[in-house]
Amino acid sequence: MNLPAHTWGILLASVVVFVMSFRIRNVKLQYALIFLAGAGIRLAFATTVELLNTWDEQYHAVVAKHMSEHPFHPTLYDQHVLSYDYTDWSSNGVWLHKPPFFLWLMAISIKLFGTSALAVRIPSIVISGIIPVALLSISRRLASPSAGWWAAAIWIFNPMSVLLATGRYPTDHNDLIFTGCITLSFWAWMKYEEVRNVKWAVFIGLLVSTAVLTKWLTGLWVFLPWILRMVRTRDVADLKLLVLSLTIAALPVLAWYSWTFYAFPLEAAYEMAYNSEHFWVAVEGHEGPWWYHFNEIFWHFGVLTGGLCILGLYPLYRKRWELIVSLLFVYVFFAFAATKMSGFTFMMAAPMALSGGYVIAWLQGKWKKWVVFSAALIALLLQLNAPHLSSVLNVDENPYRKGRLEMTQTLLNWTETDRRDDWVIFNVPNDQRALFLFYSDAIPYSEPLTEFKGMKRYNIGTWKDGNIVPLQSAQD
The missing domain is CATH 3.40.50 (Rossmann fold)
Known part of the structure; x- marks a missing residue:
């Protein structure tokens, strides 16, 4: 496998650190080790070569570079000397093809670390380390620490997330950071469920706003299980806090879109109309059958792990049916949408990984613990599929x-x-x-x-x- 020596070194260190976390009983230290493992594997593959990828990463990188100088004026070309088509997101001036939050994160990184491919990828690398920590924290409340550790493993050795974090899969950092925002809003809601106070309601709202300002209205997802939980329990005591959280989420979104329609009315109107077309029209040739996203589960998580994620949905969430309904809603919604892109449903990586982790933890309780541990870890390492990632990242044997x-x-x-x-x-x-x-x-x-x-x-x-x-x- 044609990967640099430092890539192999970081990969090996990340795997060792993650396995060490299994024996750690200090929760904060365990979180730290899991963060290092999740971020480390992405760092290993993100630093193979100084090269921005086609298609999306290179455009996101350019807009982020310009936003590091003028954060509220996103541009692809800062200036043109020839006429151009403002509707062509690959060559226009003002660039509103994607919302700004993930670009702001990349812009801050470029400002701090310079104009390089690694600087572009650092936000995705960091969030890739935070996600498995959030999974372990969620599972401590929803299932068990063991199930959370395996959910973290499913994420850490997930090849789809590695490809997104390294810019090698559409729409790269946009989908990776969006998945992180959804996961963190889910984590914050689980914390809120314990105390139901204003602080956590406000925090949920802020996290939801980052999700919406990274992708679009699917960033509101966490409010669906919240509302359904109120229906299930017939408890509307925290309705005011729900409204407060929704309001907090809406304010930054409204502020941004009010600004863009004021400052860039032509481009803003076009992009808003274009976004709405995704549900009714297969834009840019991204089409597929209605079962496309259900089939993508096995690409997102691998055939074996994807099967475990599906098998664990009912036993894990049977007492919290609002979570199953909310998860299925995403898949059904995008099944009806005309535009089909793999990353659309990857936003559900957290509840899916928790489901798969729950099954592995259950198997450990039924069979010899270390046999299951070894078999599951080897399967996940094989699923990471370093040879495939090596071929994808390879330069020497790829003329383009x-x-x-x-x-x-x-x-x-x-x-x-x-x-x-x-x-x-x-x-x-x-x-x-x-x-x-x-x-x-x-x-x-x-x-x-x-x-x-x-x-x-x-x-x-x-x-x-x-x-x-x-x-x-x-x-x-």
């Missing part, structure tokens, strides 16, 4: 990725002492313009060389045979 890597290195050398913000570069391949935008401040176009009219203050160049060829100096 090798070409992108060479362009990246050329750009890093070209911008070593100058961000090149006074350059316009023509003939850049359409799917690689984002590399120019991220690693330089030059303005790239896929069009062939055009007239220099209106570009006298720019240096003009063209991309040819893997090099930037100057054609006109701004001094001329």
